[in-house]
Amino acid sequence: MSETIIATNGLLKTFKKATAVDRVDITVKKGEIYGFLGPNGAGKTTTIRMLLGLMKPSGGSIKVFNKDLKSHRIDILKRVGSLVESPSYYEHLTGRENLEALRKLLQVPKSRIDHVLSIVRLTKDGDRPVKEYSLGMKQRLGIASALLGDPELLILDEPTNGLDPSGIHEMRELIKSMPEEYGITVMISSHLLSEIDQMASKVGIILKGKMIYEDSIEKLRSRARPQVRIRVGNGSAAKSKLLSSGYVVEHDEEHIYVEEGRDEYISSLVATLVNQQIPVYRIEEQRQSLEDIFLELTKDGGEAHASYSAS
Incomplete structure (x- = not known):
């Protein structure tokens, strides 16, 4: 462990x-x-x-x-090193000089400055005034400050x-x-x-x-539920034919949606549509994104979270 x-x-x-x-x-x-x-x-x-x-x-x-x-x-x-919210600097000093001021407080070897500048890829910009840094460079300097104490x-x-x-x-x-x-x-x-x-x-x-x-x-x-979407000529007619044949599906005007994704099940379902002379144009698997799962976890103020808690 x-x-x-x-x-x-x-x-x-x-x-x-x-x-x-x-x-x-x-x-x-x-x-x-x-x-x-x-x-x-x-x-x-x-x-x-x-x-x-x-x-x-x-x-x-x-x-x-x-x-x-x-x-x-x-x-x-x-x-512990940390960067909480926006890092603060002496804008008129260089990145290296800012790190030197912090190094004296932390009482770490001077060699640490070159090391942390290298880690955050600021070696070439270490002797430039911080006021000339982009926001990304300032954030990287903040990481360098957090790493200074090893x-x-x-x-x-x-x-x-x-x-x-x-x-x-x-x-x-x-x-x-x-x-x-x-x-x-x-x-x-x-x-x-x-x-x-x-x-x-x-x-x-x-x-x-x-x-x-x-x-x-x-x-x-792994909580993402796969779904098969089938584009058909007539969604309503396709759903009716499939339901009467024992398949569980949802539909909109142009698509059939299937939760059961086994190859044999989908193959049999498509064969049923073809035999019923319903055009099948496209078959694709869709999977919930992590964003979808996150929104589901946090919907309704979190009341839905119980079934998602880690076991």
């Missing part, structure tokens, strides 16, 4: 009468890229602030590296926010390289499932402060 890096139990945060994080359990294993997913306002940033000791929980417990955060906060945070765990809150497609691609590839190339476990929050899908090995979905799903991205993807 992999070592557990983050473990929360019943994590709770209330503000006056509002509950922002409602008894959330999170498990992040060593070497994972853990996607922490939810709509804006779901409680992601509040949870991350508690994990980093920036906000005191109202209840529950947090263990990082198998140590209680409350009792070992300083020791734990020395092993962390074992990297926590990133919406790191692709505001980036153009090229910047998003760069950030995605950088994050994906962290566990394998540098041995860093990553927890990344986002409101975009498409982004998490391309990076994460495990996903936790939070909605209105409650964790409604936590499991591998593969198990989430």
Whole structure:
């Protein structure tokens, strides 16, 4: 079994009468890229602030590296790098000078600066003033700052926010390289499932402060229900003929929809249509996207989540 890096139990945060994080359990294993997913306002940033000791929980417990955060906060945070919301810099200084100021605070070797600039592919731009950086370069410099202390765990809150497609691609590839190339476990929050899908090995979905799903991205993807769509000459007539022959289908004007996808079943169904002289123009398999599954999980304020919770 992999070592557990983050473990929360019943994590709770209330503000006056509002509950922002409602008894959330999170498990992040060593070497994972853990996607922490939810709509804006779901409680992601509040949870991350508690994990980093920036906000005191109202209840529950947090263990990082198998140590209680409350009792070992300083020791734990020395092993953690983070980027929460927009990174701040001295705009008139170069990227390298910004990192040097932070390096002195962290008391790490000077060689770390060149190393982290290399990791985030900013070596050529290290001596340019930060005010000349694009938004994507500033985000990468933020990652470099988070990596300066040689962390074992990297926590990133919406790191692709505001980036153009090229910047998003760069950030995605950088994050994906962290566990394998540098041995860093990553927890990344986002409101975009498409982004998490391309990076994460495990996903936790939070909605209105409650964790409604936590499991591998593969198990989430396996929930996609395949459907066969058949384009026909007359959808209503085709459905009538098929129902009378014992097939279970739905239809619109031009299509028949079949949930049962076995080859033999589809072959027999098509043969029935052809024998009934109903034109068959096209047969294609459709599968729910992860976005569809996410919307289904989060519809009606999360009431539909019970049957989707990880077993």
